[in-house]
Amino acid sequence: MDNHLTRRDFLKLAALLPVSLYLPKITSSINGEKPNVLVIIFDSWSASNTSLYGYPRKTTPNIDKLAKNAIVYHNHYASGHYTYPSTASFLTGVLPWEHKGYWSNPYENIQEPYYQKNIFHYLPEYYRSACTHNSLANGLLVNMAAGIDKLLPKYNLSIIPNKWYDRLFSHDEDISILSWIRNLENLEEGFANSVFLSRFYRQFREISLAKYREQFPRGIPAFSLKDNFVLETAIDWVAENLQESATPFFSYIHLLPPHSPYRTRREFVDQFKSDGFIPIKKPHHLLGQKPITYQEQVGSRRMYDEYLLYADSEFQRLMENLAQKGGLENTIVILTSDHGEMFERGIPEHGTPSFHNPLVHVPLLIFPPGQQERIDIHALTTTVDLLPTILHLTGNPTPAGLEGELIPPFQTENRSERAIITADFRLSPKSGPLSDGTIMIRAYDYKFTYFFGTKNKYSKLPDSFGFELFDLANDREEMENLFDPSDSLSQTFLQMMEDKLLEKNLELVRYN
């Protein structure tokens, strides 16, 4: 084996040296104590709309300031483009093709071994708590509940908790709640299954929600279709819970904003109304839904951006609260998202299995205790890297079979040749060849995407499959598809995908 460093390797390693000098000592212990870990997920938070990453609108003024004491990751990618697969990847450390949590139904769960093989079970000496507004994330947490010391029921975060209903049908929460909503609460849409009781219930709700209406002129934030919440409740719970919890703790907090519906707090309404920002017009995508007018796109984007201000302000409040109480002295805070959001190309929100950057390029910041400098990391990182990284930071061994790796600056080896993968197989069966899906490989400055299938939106594909290759260094907005089967670069990416599938022993249904 040749161990000699080339000049090139030496320069690469030298480039990492300043970073390692700034890095505080947060490996397995601080002052002999294991560090606490607080993970905050803001759902559907796209790096593309974040001022920290160069978005022209100042959407995250507080996080931008807090970042001066953080490690900021500039090329972090979600492992899926919607909550279930991506959150499952975060918690299990494996990609969707491994945990198979790519169905939208919480009962069509991740593979059963992952009920035990997940971050909560890998940190047995930690006090583990979790809460979420998101039904899909909640489904995962319930599956993993045996490893969680305190799992706050989702509806405790609601303004009007349906506690009795939850208890009565605790084995069948999602479907019973769906029925409750459709029967009683749906009247906000003008109709419900119940002819009369829904009207009485509406009056009851109006009385309960009246004090929040003033604060939220675009409507009160909601999850599970009609369950209203305010972010303040969850933030207060986190601050209080962490203050009281045993140490070391690991806390996973999955908050819904800025996920739709975009209902920001009063002081952020119309913040960007006349800022002169003109988003780029982008063509309709093959898998896009119905055409959306440019004005509608611009309007949705502004609503989202203004909602993001709310999330940003509450995160700042949490950090301030924790700092005041000394809660950050031995706590690593990880701030990220499960996936992004999009407004153009006929892809509103994140409903289409395309992997354009706004949908999968997400923020990641790590706030180590005592960090005095901002460190910017431009290496490629992905959701599945977070589990091995957390295990490293907490001094725990990394189990075999994880698909991510320790990220810089904790990993000092240069990995410029690294390729990361994002995948979605929502319409594929859990066993047998994958019939419908999207696979994305992000490597070097390029992003390669392969779409295949015949079901649902995939049926729009010519010949049942399609390819995209974008040069992100020169085409950040992904406007020019470079894929050409005769081109060597395209062939390289095709080969990379084939190799990865072979390595994972996966088979695709080959159309044509």
Place this chain on the structure above:
Amino acid sequence: MTEKIKNSRLSFGYWFKLFLIVAFPLHVWGLLMIFRDIEFITERTNLWDAFGYSGYSLLFILVESILLSVIVWALSLLLPKGWGESRMLAVTGSLFSILAGASIVDMAFHAFSEVRISKQYLYGLKNFTATTYALISAAVIAAMVISLLLILKTNKGEKVFTEIFERVSMLGYLYLFLDAAGIAIVILRNLSEKY
């Protein structure tokens, strides 16, 4: 005789007849909405969840029917003591059905895309909300007054309403059967350990 009528009003049989009348519009609308949602749920989850959703909804409609029939029954005790059971049922049933019909029409107006077009047109009109609700209220009150006049002033009117409600009650038994199936589904789903 008065004692007999009083007893009849308080009897389970009288309440049950009222219940069947009340259950009819609630089930018609509820089932319509359930069928509308089944495809949506099956597409996103599976058929068993769609059955589960139907089961909970039917249970819900049953509870609503019982509650409302008790309320209607309690209100019917305020009616003149000299009225016979068929007149009582005709009056309470018709008034309830008109109110239920108005509520359903209002919901259908929002629920179905075909009606949404006219809704958009109407929203474009000045004073849409006030005008529309004034018109609806007037129509509902007019329908109630007309039905009351028909029942109270003509023997034929009372007979027509009574016969309609008798036929409606027959359908009520079918709905009860569906409700029972819904309860069975709910029990099954809650007995199985999901997590």
